[in-house]
Structures are given as structure tokens and as C-alpha cells.
Amino acid sequence: MTIACDIAIIGGGIAGYTAAIKAAQAGKKAVVIEKEKLGGTCLHKGCIPSKALLRSAEVFATLRKADAFGVRVDGAVTLDFAKVQQRKNGTVENLYKGLQYLMRKHGITVLQGSGTVIGPSIFSPKSGSVAVELADGEMETVVPAHLIIATGSRPRLLKGLEPVEGRIMSSDEALEMDELPKSMLIVGGGVIGVEWASMLIDFGIEVTLAESAERLLPGEEADASAELTKQLRRRGVRILTGIQLKPETYTFSDGVGSVTADTADGPVILTAERLLVSVGRQGNVEGIGLENTDVRVEKGAIKVNAFFQTNEPHIYAVGDVTGGMQLAHAAAHEAIVAVGHILGGAEQAPQHARIPRAIYAKPEIASIGLTEDEAGKQGHAIKVGKVPFQAIGKAQVLGEPEGFAKVIADAKTNDLLGVHLVGPHATDLLSEASLAMLLDAAPWEVAQVIHPHPTLSEALGEAMLAVDGKALAF
Helix, strand or coil, rough: CCCEECCCEECHHHHHHHHCCCCCCCCCCCEEEEEECCCHHHHHHHHHHHHHHHHHHHHHHHHHHHHHHCCCCCCCCCCCHHHHHHHHHHHHHHHHHHHHHHHCCCCCCCEEEEEEEEEECCCCCCEEEEEEEEEEEEEEEEEEEEECCCCCEEECCCCCCCCCCCCECCCCHHCCCCCCCEEEEEEECCHHHHHHHHHHHHHEEHHHHHHHCCCCCCCCHHHHHHHHHHHHHCCCEEEEECEEEEEEEEEECEEEEEEEEECEEEEEEEEEEEEEEECCCEEEECCCHHHHHCEEEEEEEEEECCCCCCCCEEEEEEEHHHCCCCCCHHHHHHHHHHHHHHCCCCCCCCCHHHHHHEECCCCCEEEECCCCCHHHHHHCCCCEEEHHHHHHHHHHCCCCCCCEEEEEEEEECCCEEEEEEEEHHHHHHHHHHHHHHCCCCCCHHHHHCCCCCCCCHHHHHHHHHHHHHHCCCC
């Protein structure tokens, strides 16, 4: 059977379904091809399930310190991890049903099966048609005017430390644990690693976090990394940085895994019941038929232009598979740009500095724009405003006064270069800074916004004032 359409999308994750909805809203016929479940990594293996687990960990940790708020809990506070997983799965299922409804509402055809791009054939004189092997073994051929590749990414593996049931996991397997181990060694101190470390220590697990770079979150502001490191250590996480793991030394005996790592002080042996590898993600470029096209793949990523076109102008690629910022909201926006270009628009890919970043550890870290180091390397003379959450009344009320709001501006032009928040609900506070950068607002202009009191948002207003030495609360 052959299906003709305006836009076909391989991949039903956030980039894929966003592209489909955008196309359908413009009156175009869209077909989504997804080999697993609509919603992709973010909904089923990433953003949503991990944040559901983080929320359960937060509640558990809060109850354990309820006495500090004058609340007495009679009896021991215990964790039912089966119910934690049940709640996580229920949250995912509810959102999955909502997404399926959106597809029906917009008249979008969803094919569950593996899609392979085919070259010129009897179906089309140009490459870009898609052969789809459905779950029942039947075949469909989708012939679109335009094709969008949105196949996402998967956890990057370490040779010698590939997943082994009951021993070694990637984040995919970790999300499906039936029970928590007594101890966990996390390899990789990036976003995924620090979120899991924060979650597991709140669940009462013994956690070791190992990072090869000299600090956690090497791509983020240095003092944000330092604050997170300090707070994780205070909560009991053992953090080792600047170490080189030797995967070939891994052994497992009597329910405990061991691996040797080289440090500045010599080799150390790290042990834990389970090992979680979180060393980034790699794009899904294999097995989708790119060899049948002129689409270029370099270093595991599809090469695209500012409109997300590949070498073949009618074939686009968006999201993690292009090797850009591997963030769900970035992927969704890229999909909007790509479909807009297909429809005749001229919006280009957003500058990396305009894409907000959110890390859901405790403390949360949220940032947009340049770090101090990046601003200096780009030749900016900078001025900085920094205000601790300790000076903010709402943070004291919440019992979470750690962290800070930091603003980096150009000393000559007064342009806003970067905003970095570390503390309670930082990820929810960042959108004001994102809007300010979109509108090219100067710090003094953002400071004119009347922030309600007492709220955490006052931290950002105060940091904007602090850029010019005019903070009121600190």
C-alpha cells in the first residue's frame, strides 16, 4: 500500500510530533512513522519518567526532615519503590494518551513500524520515500513531498561497560529498576549523572559519582558546578573528578561490582552493587536508509543548514540526530523552524545562546546564554551581578536558602550575555531571563519589572540590579 502526503516524519518523539502538529495546523497532510511508542525518548525514557522519579525522591527526602518544619511524622517514613514506579508509569501513560488524542484531533496518520528511506524508485523520481515495516510484518510505502528525520538519540555506551542485567545500566535500564540497590556507582557527571545522583541520594542509596573532567557539569558556569558539588557532597554523595575509569578491570562478585580508576593520587578501586553509565547520548543515524540518499553524516550527526535542510533540500533533520543541543525543547523548536521553512517561512535555527538549559538535580540549575569563561573568550568586557538565595525571603520560608542568581552583561553595550540560577525552582524561574534575551532587554530594564513579594522571582530582579551595584536585598 502507498500513502502520499505533504510531510512525512521518521520518529515520533517531541521533534517528530511537534512537526506533525505544525504541518497539520497549516492544512498539510502529515504522516508520523515511529517504531516504538509515540512520544519517543522524552516521554518514555527520559524527561518525564526521570522527573517523576525525582519528584518521589523529593517528597521522600522532605518527609524525612519534616521535623525541621515543626511537622511530626509518627512512625518511620518508608519507601515503596513499586508504588514509585507505578506512579511514574501512570504519569507517562496519561501524557501518552493525551498525545494520541492530539494526533487524532489534527488528523495525523501514525504508523507504528520501522521506516527506511529509499532512493529514487517507481514511487518517486527522487529519494525520500519511506518503506515502513509495520509491527505485523506488513509493508507500507510513504511518498512525501518533504521528509523530516527526527530519529532522536540513545545512551552512549562505554566499551567494556555495556548494560548487563542486574549489574550495569544506562539511564534506559535504570528507569525500569524493580528495586533499588544499596549502592550505585554513576559514571559521568553531566546532566544525566547529577540528576540520578541527586535522586538516588534522596532515596537513601549510597552514591559515588565519577567524572573524568576536573569538575561536574563542565559545560555550565563554574560556580554553578561548585555549588552543586558542595550541596551533593553535603547530602552524602561521594564525588570524584579528574579520574579515568578502566572498564577492562570491571568485575562482579557476591552481588558487588568493582572497577579501577586512575586518579592524581594513584589508582583507586570503586565498588557498588550497580553501575550506571551516563556519558552522553548519540544520534540514531544507523538503519534508517541514509545510504540511499545524499544526506551527509559527520561524526555521527546529520549535517543541516540554518533551516535544518540536509544536502537534499526536500529532506530535513531535527533534534538530537543533528548533533546540536540535545534538549527536548530545542528539538521541538527546530521542528517548528523546519516545517515553517517548508511552508515558505524564513525563520532560522535559534542561536545556541538563546536556548535555555535546565538541570533537575537538587539544587536545580537553570541557565541561558554565555558563562563568564565563554564571554571572556569571545572578547566581551563583562560586568556581573550575583545575589544569594539566602537574601530572598521565599527561599528562607521554603527552607532552601542555598544557591544564587547570577547575571552576566557586556560592560560596554549593557547587553545581557548570560543568566545562571542555582537553587529552588530555578528551572521555573528561567523563562523571564529567556524572554529578556529574546527582546534584547538590558539588565536595568528587567530590573524595572515589579516582582511580587515574597517570591523566588525576586532573586532574578535583584541580580539584574546587582549588575550595576544597585541590589536592594544584598
